[in-house]
Amino acid sequence: KAGVTQTPRYLIKTRGQQVTLSCSPISGHRSVSWYQQTPGQGLQFLFEYFSETQRNKGNFPGRFSGRQFSNSRSEMNVSTLELGDSALYLCASSLVRVQGASEQFFGPGTRLTVL
Amino acid sequence: AQSVTQLGSHVSVSEGALVLLRCNYSSSVPPYLFWYVQYPNQGLQLLLKYTTGATLVKGINGFEAEFKKSETSFHLTKPSAHMSDAAEYFCAVSDDYKLSFGAGTTVTVRA
Numbered sequence: 001k002a003g004v005t006q007t008p009r010y011l012i013k014t015r016g017q018q019v020t021l022s023c024s025p026i027s028g029h030r031s032v033s034w035y036q037q038t039p040g041q042g043l044q045f046l047f048e049y050f051s052e053t054q055r056n057k058g059n060f061p062g063r064f065s066g067r068q069f070s071n072s073r074s075e076m077n078v079s080t081l082e083l084g085d086s087a088l089y090l091c092a093s094s095l096v097r098v099q100g101a102s103e104q105f106f107g108p109g110t111r112l113t114v115l
Numbered sequence: 116a117q118s119v120t121q122l123g124s125h126v127s128v129s130e131g132a133l134v135l136l137r138c139n140y141s142s143s144v145p146p147y148l149f150w151y152v153q154y155p156n157q158g159l160q161l162l163l164k165y166t167t168g169a170t171l172v173k174g175i176n177g178f179e180a181e182f183k184k185s186e187t188s189f190h191l192t193k194p195s196a197h198m199s200d201a202a203e204y205f206c207a208v209s210d211d212y213k214l215s216f217g218a219g220t221t222v223t224v225r226a
Contacts, residue, residue: 004158033213043205043216056212090158092214103149104214106158 001026004093004107012113018079021110025072025093032074033104034066037088046089049074078112086114117142117210119189121217129225134178134193136220138206141187147209148189150180153219154202162204165189176200196224 005024013019025032034046045058049068066076072093078085088111092104122137140146147166151159163174170182176199180191189206201224206217 031212035214042218043214045213045215048212050212058213092159103161103164105161106151108156108158 006107010111023074023091029093031094033092035090081114117208119206119217127223128196134196136191138189149207151205152202
C-alpha cells in the first residue's frame, strides 16, 4: 500500500504570496490532518478533515485554510505569506472511526521557505 | 485539553547502552498515547501506541514503552542502542481528533 504523499516536497515563496500544498492519504483513509513543524514552536496542529468536513482546527490565523475532496485528498492554503510561515508542513492520514483510537500515518512533508 | 511533556531535549548514549526517553502526560480521561520517530528530512514514523489493555507496549525496532497511570508517564526504552537510532523522538497524546506532541528529544549515539 502506498503511503501518504505530499506535493511539492520543497517550495520557496516570497512574503505576500500565497501557496497551496497537496496531500494524498493512504488508500481507504478518510481522515486527513495537517501539522506545522518549526524549530521554535515544534509540531502544531493546523486542522483535521473527515469526509470533507473540518472537525477540528488549531490556533492559527485565518490565512491558513484547508479543504478535503470526495476522494479524501486534501489541500491546505496559506495566503499573504509571512516569514514566520517558513516551516515543514506535515500531512497525516488515519482510519479513525473512534476518536483518538487510530494512529496517524505521516507523509514526508513539504518544506516551505518564505523569503 | 490533554498534553504531554518530554523531559530532556537531548540524550546522548553509547552504542549498546540503554536508551530511556521520558514522557509525562496530562489527561482527565484515559489517554491514547503514541511515540513517533523522525529522521532528518523525513516525516514521522510511528514506533508504538497505547490505547487500552496491556500497559507494556512493544513497538518496532526493539523499542517499548510502559504506561504508568499512577505516575502519568509513558517512557520509551530500548535495551541496546544502535547507531541507526539517532533521530528525534516525539511523544504524543490524541485529543479531539488531533495529536498534541511533546517538544521532542534528540538522540545521538556515540560509537
